[in-house]
Amino acid sequence: MGGVEISDSGPTDSPAQIIATREELENLVRSLARADRLAVDVEADSLHRYEEQPCLLQISTDEETWIVDPLAIGGAGPLGSIFGNPSVEKVFHGGDYDIRLLKRAAGFDFSNIFDTMISAQLLGLPEVGLQALLAARFGVILDKKFQRADWSKRPLAPEMIRYAAEDTRHLLRLRDELASELDARGRMDWAREEFDILSRIQPAPRRPPSWFDVKGSGRLFPRDRAVLQALVEFRDGEARRLDRPPFKVLGNAVLLELARRRPQTPDDLKGIAGLTPKLIDRYNRAILGAAQKGEAAQADPYARNGRGRPARPSPEQIARFARLKTVRDEAARDLGVDPALLANRAALEEIAACPPDALAATLAARLKNWQRGVLEDEFERILRSTGDP
Incomplete structure (x- = not known):
């Protein structure tokens, strides 16, 4: 198959092939369609970008590894027939972000789908990172060391390609070990349910900028919040x-301190950690304009803590x-797993608040099938014995 080869240092590892043209990608897709x-x-x-984009896709079989460059090709569209093919298992590690990104892009x-991070969590392993x-x-x-690199820059150094290839080169072997352990402990059905949910997740639409998303704004x-809202909109x-x-x-x-100060003159911008003289020179008019906009806004909407508080239980x-x-x-x-994996706090609160006639529907909505199998009988006993909320 075509593609530039980048050798790895491992003596038994085959080189990673760079797929950087449409023809090479189409040839790769035909090859991958035969893989299990x-x-x-x-x-x-x-x-590094306002809207993130997939910059490389690393793909490994048991024998070979490819690095697909969608920026050079103009997209990775042909791979859609592989990702949607139910006869080819796709193994990710912590695939939530990658799948959402590829769906959006x-x-x-x-x-x-098979996800090795989810598998490690279901097995209760103390460390679940790859x-x-x-x-x-x-x-x-x-x-x-390249975890925070700008992968959109070209050309990519050979050591960055080697770094990328390592994330998939050993993943199938890890998948086999974890799958065997899931089977041995009777948890493969749990995993399959989680994998099915993972395959159906959708990218969330980008929300408008909000003061509520700035930690500490509560x-x-x-009035400070009104100024902060204008500042986050400018930013x-x-x-x-x-x-x-x-x-x-x-x-x-910086935004929090600006909101607290509610600046009116350039001198009010001095002495804020992180707001350098260069940034003041560049943005002082915009910052002061945003502060003025916040001062003129109605303050009533900002008197509440963002999205409102739930009723006191x-x-x-x-x-x-x-x-x-x-x-x-x-x-x-007893299972040796993180309690939040069985049911998080929000689910417990909603179940605790539901009336008896809504119990079955609430359990079905808030717990997955495998979680209900573990918890449902005891939860029903508790809730039916304590009556209406």
Whole structure:
């Protein structure tokens, strides 16, 4: 198959092939259609662009590894027939982000997913990151020095290609070990349910910029929040114009301090950590304009804490929540898994608050089938014995 080969340092590893033309990608897709399974990973530029994009796709079979360059090709569209093919298993590690990104960027559908991070969580392993798993099981040490690199830059150095290839080169072997352990412990059905849910996740639409998303904003006064809202709107527009992540325009800590100061003159911008003289020179008019806009806005909408607070639970609901949590924690301890994996706090709160006639529907909505299999009987006993919320 075509493609530039980049050799790896490992003596038994075959070289990774770079796929950088449409013809090479189409040839690769024809080859992959005959495979039973593939390991897949994506390198993106989320730390360097306003809208992240897939910059590399790493694909490995048991014998070969390819690095697909969608930026050089103009997209990775032909791979959609592989990702949606139920006869080819696609193995990811922590695939939630990658699958959402590929769906948003290319409209891909996915079927027949296996995720090694989810598998490690269901097995209750103490370390579920790929670096830790490969080191513990195979003695493979992943060098993560390019984890925050800008993968959209070209040309890519050979060491970056080697770095990318390592993320999928050992993934199928890890998949086999974890699958065997899931089978042995009777948890493969749990995993299959999680994988099916993973294949159907959808990318969330980008929300408008909001003061509520700035950590620490809940402690501001309403007028300060109005100023902060104007500031985050300015920052978002500038980030879009520059094609940078918003935090690379102005950091959240800077915005919070500006909102507290509510500046009126350039001198009011001095002495803020992170707001350098260069940034003041560049943005002082825009910052002061945003502050003025916030001062003129209605403050009433900012008197509430963002999205509103839920109703205070009754003493009975609090007691039910405590009993549900105890059952959840004991079951998690017996299974050797993280309690939140069985049922998170939000699910427990909603179940504790539901009336008896909505119990079955609430359990079905808030718990997955495998979670209900572990918890449902005890949860029903608690809720039916304590009556209406």
